[in-house]
Amino acid sequence: MTTNRDQKADTKQTEDLLVDAPFLEDIRRQMIKFATLQLGDNNLAEDAVQEALIGALKNASSFGGRAALKTWIFAILKNKIADTLRYKQRSVNVSSLLREEDEDEAFSELFDRKGFWQQDERPVAWGNPEASLRENHFWNMFEACLERLPPKQGRVFMMREFLELDADEICTTMNLTTSNLHVLLHRSRLRLRECIENKWYLQGERND
């Protein structure tokens, strides 16, 4: 149980952090990047970040320092992003959807006419990824690969794997049928996998 006074002290501490300019600027920059990646729109991202920060300030209590506060702010931001995506379903851009749906050609580079791997596109063994996950290099590459996904594929992939929404919820939000969703996820995984393999595993785990 926290007493009233403890809570007040914690609130004060959180407020101090939120008016600490370098801390705030740093976290804001990361949040914008994070939100833009998922919303595919700078203005919407700015709005979501703004609201998340205001929410954080309004409800500031019991945060034992920067790490906890940051985790919490990002949790709020994730919710804001999910809300924004739900709202956005009404304005899905039909032409961009059609363009992305019609990219079978791109995958003829991966598979031959009978649907078997092209010789030089056959996935290689990645081995245990643990060591890679500790390298900053790796994460820069990973982020670059995510950003390179076609917008709609990137968005559903992030909703599924990053926000960990279930398939039904994504379909409702994005106004997709289940089979649309499966197609988009399949393509995003093929692409992302290929990008990671080319930029990391076939580079001798170096990315200079």
Place this chain on the structure above:
Amino acid sequence: MINCRNVTRLLSEAQERPLSITERVLLKLHVAMCSGCQNFKDQMGTLRLMTRAYAKRKSDHDE
């Protein structure tokens, strides 16, 4: 034999829904003979692990 393209589709869908017995058998037979699809299969789990680690990193660490 089911081709690699369809195998990758099923392996991707397995992340969203339970596969039927027929689908599982078809996959097993193919993957046993195809190293590319075997690697792809392992990578589906790895991609999920990486993306969650990325999410955690985003919220836990300073850049």
